Amino acid sequence: NAGVTQTPKFQVLKTGQSMTLQCAQDMNHNSMYWYRQDPGMGLRLIYYSASEGTTDKGEVPNGYNVSRLNKREFSLRLESAAPSQTSVYFCASRQGFDTDTQYFGPGTRLTVL
Amino acid sequence: GDSVTQMEGPVTLSEEAFLTINCTYTATGYPSLFWYVQYPGEGLQLLLKATKADDKGSNKGFEATYRKETTSFHLEKGSVQVSDSAVYFCALPLDTGRRALTFGSGTRLQVQP
Numbered sequence: 380n381a382g383v384t385q386t387p388k389f390q391v392l393k394t395g396q397s398m399t400l401q402c403a404q405d406m407n408h409n410s411m412y413w414y415r416q417d418p419g420m421g422l423r424l425i426y427y428s429a430s431e432g433t434t435d436k437g438e439v440p441n442g443y444n445v446s447r448l449n450k451r452e453f454s455l456r457l458e459s460a461a462p463s464q465t466s467v468y469f470c471a472s473r474q475g476f477d478t479d480t481q482y483f484g485p486g487t488r489l490t491v492l
Numbered sequence: 493g494d495s496v497t498q499m500e501g502p503v504t505l506s507e508e509a510f511l512t513i514n515c516t517y518t519a520t521g522y523p524s525l526f527w528y529v530q531y532p533g534e535g536l537q538l539l540l541k542a543t544k545a546d547d548k549g550s551n552k553g554f555e556a557t558y559r560k561e562t563t564s565f566h567l568e569k570g571s572v573q574v575s576d577s578a579v580y581f582c583a584l585p586l587d588t589g590r591r592a593l594t595f596g597s598g599t600r601l602q603v604q605p
Contacts, residue, residue, distance in 0.1 A: 383535075412592055421581060421595035422536075437592060469535055471593075479524045479585045481593055483535040 381405055383484035385470050391490045392460045400455040400487050402470030408482075409475035411453040413437075413445060415466040416486070422469060428453055429475075460491045494519040498582045498596035505572055505603050513567040513599045515556075515582035525549075525558055525565040526583040526593065536581065539567075572603045 383404045392398055404411065409430050414422040414437075424437030428447040442464060444456045453472075457464060467488050471481040499514040517525065524543045528536040540549035542558035542565065549556050554569045567580060582596040 410591065419597050421597045422593070424586065424592045424594075427592055471536075473591060479591050479593070480526070480538055480541060483528075483537070485535040 383470055383472055383482050385468075385484035385487050387487060388485065389488050391492065392457075393492050394461060396460050397456070397458050398460065398489075399457075400468055400470075400489075401452070402454065402484060403452045404470075404472040404482070405451065406472060406474070406482065407450070408472035409450070410473040411447065412471045412473070412481065413443075413453070413455045414469045414471065415439065416469060417466050425455065425468075457489075460489075462491045465489060465491045494523065494584060494586060495594060496582045496584055496596040498580075498599055500597075500599070501579075502600040502602055505601070507574055507603055507605050508571045509603075511567070511569040511572045511576075511601065513580055513582075513601070515565045515567065515596060517563050517565060517582075517584055519563075519584060522560060523584045525556070527554070527556055527565070527567050528581045528583060528595075530579045530581065530598070532578070539580070572601070574603045574605050577601055577603045 386401045411428045413425040426445040427435045446454045470484040473481045496517045526541045527539040529539045540551040542549040545560040547558045556567045579598045579600045583593040586592045586594040
């Protein structure tokens, strides 16, 4: 049981380049989330998906797009990377229903030069 | 809106010392409260939670009691170990719809042998 997996673990981009961060969960959870973690700021929600085919913006969605093609996978895309997007990105999932507990992946550390 | 505030770090303790990390919250109603831990280079792991007032969450020797009178959820451990060195985050659900979590800024704990 792998839980929540993320790829890649590390990535360096140049300003203007694009990339997709991948996330998958094998716990049959309904809800999935993308957060970014910046020093001294805790985690902030980028996007949320309640179920396959649905997505919703979080606190800091600008510059990002997401895709929830199936129940397992939730990807985050940076179309034109900017230095302000240098951060650690975490994917999380939640079963839904009556539980608020979220399970997190190991993170992707992204540097935009 | 709902939010959490936790004490600034870093906190440096000697092994076997007593630990308290303060967390206070602002919320409408009585949401679940969480403590997550992030070990170096890893993602966030659920440490403990409490789902209603006066509940005590506990795990791995850590405890936290949900106190509505003082709107607090302080994390305590009677005797810390070097392996407890990590960043600790207090969190609660951001809203009733998405149930994304809002986090405190994190408290880094360093335990010295």
